[in-house]
Amino acid sequence: MSAPAYQVVGTRPIRHDGADKVTGRALYGADLELAGLLHGFVLRCPHAHARLRRIDTSKAEAFPGVKAVVTAADFPPSGDRMVDLGEGETPLSYIRGNVLASGKALYCGHAVAAVAAVNVHVAEEAAGLIEVDYEVLPHVTTALDAMREDAPLVHEELRTKEFGAPGSRPSNVAEHFRHEMGEVERGFAEAEVIVEREFHTSTVHQGYIEPHNATALWNNDGRVLIWCSTQGSFVVRDTTACILDLPVSQVKVTPLEIGGGFGGKIPVYLEPVAALLSKKSGRPVKIVMSRKDVFEGTGPTPGSFIRVKIGARRDGTITAAEAYLAYEAGAYPGAMVASGAMTVFAAYHLPNVRIDGFDVCVNKPSTAAYRAPGATNAAFATESVMDELAENLNVDPLDFRLKNAAREGARRADGVKYRRIGCVEVIEAMKNSEHYRSALNGPHRGRGVAIGYWFNVGLASSCTISVNEDGTVNLVEGSTDIGGTRTSVAMQAAEVLGIAAEDVHPVVADTDSVGYTAVTGGSRVTFATGWAAYEAAQDVVRQMRERAARLWDVDPDAVEAVRGQYRAGSHRATFRALAAQLNRTGGPVVGRATVNPKGAGGSFSGVICDVEVDPETGKTTILRFTSIQDAGKAIHPAYVEGQMQGGSVQGIGWALNEEYYMTAEGTMANASFLDYRIPTCYDLPMIETIIVEVPNPGHPFGVRGVGEANIVPPPAALANAIYRAAGVRMRRLPMNPAAVMEAIWAAAK
Amino acid sequence: MHGKYHVRTTINGEAVEFLCEPRQSLLECLRDILGLTGSKEGCNDGNCGACTVILDGRIVNSCLVLGAEADGADITTIEGVARGSRLHPVQRAFLEQAALQCGVCTPGLIVAAKALLEAEAQPSEERIRFWLANNLCRCTGYDKIVRAVQQAAHEMQEVNR
Structure with missing residues (x-):
């Protein structure tokens, strides 16, 4: 069957918000100005773990220019309960406690109090006058340390949920779960080669360039109005309402432009604080984080300890695999280890598997999602072991992967049975690429490969489309646009309507103006909100056929609509012509749809990279880098490439340089962009891309979603390349020059 | 005070x-x-x-x-940077090359790239990367940004010819 020919899908129109974003006109959260606006500053705990004995805000309150001061004592006195804000059941006390600490501060950077004043400098000065009596407590900052019997307890009341059942002993381990399939011991007994290795990955941050911000007005009618930078305006609405003990309808969230998120702008930090300050002061309050606040108080993604063991027969067939994943949740449970366990062996069809996952609280910021959360850590381990196994078996690393690749019908240890997936196609595209077939010559150079997986999600999206009499349409959706999704969503509507992408005017609306829409995350927007746009456009087409039928005095079923051309018998009209006559045929046409699709298609991704390692300094230079990914169907290929390139470079930063450098006191030593150095353009070559398209049968255009899988393979691919260049197996991230140099010296001993 | x-x-x-x-x-x-x-x-x-x-x-x-x-x-x-309603070639190239995602680094990058092209008409890729190394972008991996600056340099050269 040949692929359907599309007119809009697969083309590269200019993005709809482009002009605003290249001229500086686009309105981001920090740009908002309101009459009477006050500016907030959040006081943060300087200790890794401390009891809050007493907070005295009186001097700050008396400081000239200060209009309000709040602490956790200002939250409504509702007790603790379990709440579900879209990511499963969580105690309200955890969500509220991370917004403003109560009783104990659990990490350096934990918010303790906040001030609203006439300007941010006054607010900051006044915050310095708040007297907090800290009792500094022993702290713990790594998963392995936190799992020790004698470790300081982050939460005294926490008990380990062991295989689903609550435990009795206090512990930092929030949960231990296991996925098991087949007979693991027998599988390893059948193996002729077994490789078992231990890996460590550092805490890293999403590193979006725009700091978190929120403006709130507790209006005189009791409604709370919020403007902010978020991946999910409805999550902000629901979370803020929950914390402030309000019905959701009393909170209205207007999402302004968002300057990057990568998962880190799903949690709510500032909005309830700004709302409380507004309630106290009677004026709108804006809070914008500093970069230090962002590093110390938001994100990051879990550091981890991982052990992976894989056994194979001499013919290259894997017989068994085992993984032990201990992820640092940070201050509150929820370390993304579940998705680490879902993805650790997701690329392979394995008969015998055991995966143990541990969600471990430590005195670091509460972790947030980061682009395929949990998967990159896991793939670093698995793909490094796979590389070593291929070497031991003396087979090409891609052939070894291909032989064991997951295919349609394969079942993962966590129970998921694959529908149509593109794992094999991605590996074949890697093998057939000019890059992989080219020779790499020269001393201290090496090539590495790795593959990765992210499952993607569906979730709820809403969309309305209204037809303008000039033949264009206005599209209202609720997915905040981080990477050009206004356009990828609008293009799907345009394809159905048979009009140009430019004739769709997409708007990301506030929570009063659009139906519930889940977060921009899980690579879901082009998939699910795109599907909502597809359905809303179908609704428009249905109504337009009725209008044509009325004009022509025929039965609506007799009207055919093909790519914007409507016809019945000898009657012909374009979409534009029908639109011009709406007022004569019954008035406005509005199409609408809500979806909650279950058919999200997972995406596989691969990396081929060539490096040169300086034997004198240990510095790794990337000579050539190719990212390969299954998009299902690339709606806007330029922005698909952009996702692949961006994810690749985040993976490169994670691999080679980025880490939370923790002091002995448990504080972050490098909380600036100078010291937490993300890749600059001078560090990189061009990032080549190969888009693979194995259509997702669960989407009208075959979309899989491309935001995440691309970050998964780079650290392992780089480790494998460094091995071939320098002869050392790096099993700890980051693989910075010092670490590589020490490994080279250790190997020479 | x-x-x-x-x-x-x-x-x-x-x-x-x-x-x-x-x-x-x-x-x-x-x-x-x-x-x-x-x-x-x-x-x-x-x-x-x-x-x-x-x-x-x-x-x-x-x-x-x-x-x-x-x-x-x-x-x-x-x-x-734009001349009235006419975008600067760097701005146009950013749009055509899809050289922005979230867009928050874009203003700084466009200003820096404009200054580069005023200082040097035909910068090499190496030179572009060195000049823009002060401007962090977390979304794009820089590939399309470098290409946009190359495109703008080429177009400005054509106009001046």
């Missing part, structure tokens, strides 16, 4: 006067006093480049310049 400074500048070709506190950065003056919010604050310590402006012919991080220091200076911000 010291009173406010009276600062006289030229911004995007027009004479602009404002009053600022001694502690206010040029970035803060542009954004909060003058309403020129196209320059963004990503770090406020000179490491991300989102606030890049051209000051007397040099690109600077406006977060590292005090407002008071700008007295007498000629400043170009992102708001002054």
